[in-house]
Amino acid sequence: MSNGNWGRWGADDERGALNLLTPDVVKAAAGAVSSGRIYSLGVPIQREGVPLMDYRGTPMRLTLQDSTDDGIYDMYGAKKGTGAHEDVLVMASHTTSHMDALVHVYDDYQHYNGVAHDTMHALGGAQQLGIEKVGAFAARAVLLDMVKYFGDDEWVEYGRNITGDDLAGAASAAGVEVRAGDVVLVRTGYLQGWYDAHQKGAEHQFAQAGIGIDAAQWLADRDVVAVGSDNAAVECIPFDGDDFLAVHKVLLVRHGIYMLEFLDLAAAAADGVTEGLLAVCPLKVTGATGSPINPVLIA
Amino acid sequence: MSNGNWGRWGADDERGALNLLTPDVVKAAAGAVSSGRIYSLGVPIQREGVPLMDYRGTPMRLTLQDSTDDGIYDMYGAKKGTGAHEDVLVMASHTTSHMDALVHVYDDYQHYNGVAHDTMHALGGAQQLGIEKVGAFAARAVLLDMVKYFGDDEWVEYGRNITGDDLAGAASAAGVEVRAGDVVLVRTGYLQGWYDAHQKGAEHQFAQAGIGIDAAQWLADRDVVAVGSDNAAVECIPFDGDDFLAVHKVLLVRHGIYMLEFLDLAAAAADGVTEGLLAVCPLKVTGATGSPINPVLIA
Amino acid sequence: MSNGNWGRWGADDERGALNLLTPDVVKAAAGAVSSGRIYSLGVPIQREGVPLMDYRGTPMRLTLQDSTDDGIYDMYGAKKGTGAHEDVLVMASHTTSHMDALVHVYDDYQHYNGVAHDTMHALGGAQQLGIEKVGAFAARAVLLDMVKYFGDDEWVEYGRNITGDDLAGAASAAGVEVRAGDVVLVRTGYLQGWYDAHQKGAEHQFAQAGIGIDAAQWLADRDVVAVGSDNAAVECIPFDGDDFLAVHKVLLVRHGIYMLEFLDLAAAAADGVTEGLLAVCPLKVTGATGSPINPVLIA
């Protein structure tokens, strides 16, 4: 496999495709705001009723202080009836809607830019490519509603491998162009399928529609910054070519293109949004492999 | 104390001043982008070296899986050398840079809009006014660098009560206007003082410069959506009028105006930024009293 | 309902039936050791494959440091090849095998000895009756194998309400006497049923055999210190008299008698153990409502 963007922004680069977001590109992205409508793309973080994976444990909001602690601020002269509530959060960095750091996946024991896979330390965290290198960013977003494009009812058939031609077709049909520096949001309807199955008490499908290697390469050729989707892994499952995490290898590892998973794109798609300004604000956790996110799309 | 905005957006409203962010206001806010430069305002989340409060516990990034787990994906047909790193995060919802939900503080046993303080349940979380009601938002931001305005060296004198006149003066001097729907970012330099003391191994000051009741009322009168600062509580400590959380009561409780704490405003201030588009993306944790944030300012 | 042991050991007592464990009683208990065989009664604490309750979250052992951190002790002069592994544990205090503190359950808004139910604070923890008041203890244990006594195959019929006469009969059949200061271990086989269902991928039964109010009173009349069982709540479910936590009210609330849940009694029962010395060592977590335990039975 070609090494895509390795070395393109320097041998020590840790930000990958985010380098494409020059001030000019960001300024132009702000021009994608047309109506001022806002969409919060995060799936709720809660113990149940949202897609979770067992090995990541139960996300927990635990109360740190509540009204039972009334009086603890007396020592600071607090007036009677004054108080505060707080929580502690316990959750995987890859809980529901999240962003993968470049240190998340490795292929042939290497991450983006040839960083060795053992750069991740248990106590020390990621020595390179951690989520804190991202900062927070804003970019033009293009929303491709594949459910609509394929003429499916509520979601794209589970397991379907979405191709570059499919993305090109959907963009063309929507009258929107994918440009360098964009975030491409690919809606498959998987999330709606998940909620539907959950409501019916049915088994959740592990198989999911998503982009395959061809589409990943198509996106990389267009110099996108990130790819987001409303499914678990952006890519189709079963994996393209039966290669576990095949699309992560093309995007994250070879090109330094970020991946945003389990975004809720339904409301924006229902409103016919095709482009906008997207702000993505991962928590700046030093050494982390990703972060839960709740991006805002300004259409 | 007057009840400010209680009832203004309906007896059942749970979003407070976010109601001011109509599409037209957001669209206009996008016009505040001039250069396209981006600032990530989050302070890192890590075990030490950043301002933390003991009772909130140590924020921890704990490795969920790393290279020592090599081979666990064999069952999925992963090729040799393919793997993934993940973490679990344990942190207070009010860790380093964070946003207060309207359920955070109560006064006279009531939150914004008259919601009773026992709406916060230990297991159930906030029954009303939780952070998930915020979604994510974008607004015009005005940055008032009080260090520069007061002519201080690196930080405003600890404990100084910043007034409405001070804010008006700083805005005027910077040639920027505070409008309805804005987020006002008040830089005090406290964070730089903290880092300075930390580096020297000195005691951290609990006293901090911040806005007082007068400035809070001034901001509420201008219908701002949120107030952010680079200190622990937005407000000055010792508290104005020796009333514990006095400014929280004016802003959060009486007016439903959000508070963003421990934002790192130094880089933007150093570049002379005075306005921009700010995106704030709190984690959508159901029932939480706040969220760590890493807002992006697009200047 | 009578208030049982309230006031018996003083109006301020926080240890309940543990007061029965005078040195003489403990010394006599040591005489119950006959063979020197040891049984560890704790069910493993792990993410799956053991009985867990969803609302308590996934118990997690998270690696704090492992071999990927090699070299972090260089600063202390560690020789090459020297290192340490550590973990962080996240688990409910009532995970798998656990002991209830007297502050765990309340009835009529009161705990043992009339302590008000709001003695439990979110931040501050239990102001009274917390698990740290227990310390650690050792007592004579009597093991009543109800599966054997009832002539059941592997477990007592789900939902069966075990009575005082049943316990008396089982003790008599086993040739063992229940004395003041004892811990009575009641084996129902529920745990084996759980493992059996788990292995088969079958639904777990919520209904469970356990003691009812009559047996609880029988035990209280004999001044036992604690009652342990191999099910989720010691008591039968559906609850006796359809009164939620009916047996907890008799034992824990009215008599200050401790409850030990989800103990693995199978190995000791298989060996025909009927008495021994039992040591119970709950973690001394200040203000906690209980603790995971792994008691040792010395037969």
Next chain:
Amino acid sequence: MSNGNWGRWGADDERGALNLLTPDVVKAAAGAVSSGRIYSLGVPIQREGVPLMDYRGTPMRLTLQDSTDDGIYDMYGAKKGTGAHEDVLVMASHTTSHMDALVHVYDDYQHYNGVAHDTMHALGGAQQLGIEKVGAFAARAVLLDMVKYFGDDEWVEYGRNITGDDLAGAASAAGVEVRAGDVVLVRTGYLQGWYDAHQKGAEHQFAQAGIGIDAAQWLADRDVVAVGSDNAAVECIPFDGDDFLAVHKVLLVRHGIYMLEFLDLAAAAADGVTEGLLAVCPLKVTGATGSPINPVLIA
């Protein structure tokens, strides 16, 4: 360094010196109970006021449910006024009083019995030698009060390297014999020194009195099962021979002898206890490197 007990109990043995605890040895140990007095040796687990190490994070007891959740059992038919309190615990496995599993420390990249150091997996935990292999145990304990023996005031001089002769002398002076299968408890007074410094707001000493290599070998020669102390690491700091974890290497790695750290031995020592039956009940956390403990000493 000789490999001590490697291979002694089989090439696949994972329990080390616990193999010495045959039923006969345990039965004899029960004979060490003389008065029936009980000592809980665990230091409290709480956020502050006890010796903690920063990198292990703040131990947290977080309330899972309290009186603010009143009514959540209505669906189960709970009577008004009936409820339960629960917590979630977040703590290092090596918090305050704890037991090291054999997988804790490695030397020359090997653990006890030649197990490779990468047997510890981030997600999978210890593949061998984890704390769950211990179960729970009881053994005769000998308490050697080195403060008394050395004639020190409240604690042994910080940094003092306690030798085998010192232990022999203390045992002789106390009229107690160290036998195969014993747990030896070495009191240095460090914990009292810690509390004293804490109360005064003074700096805590990192240097500590503890056993050195000579004493470790002396103990190994006597086939003890475990060594406990009232300091952070059983061994003296600075480390004997400037070899980081020198005593851990002798005891844990070479001999499979367990180490119990930060035990509170003051009360037992004050009562002049020199022997007893000790029960140690580590949590049975699958794959963990250790466990918090609260052993009970029955004198």
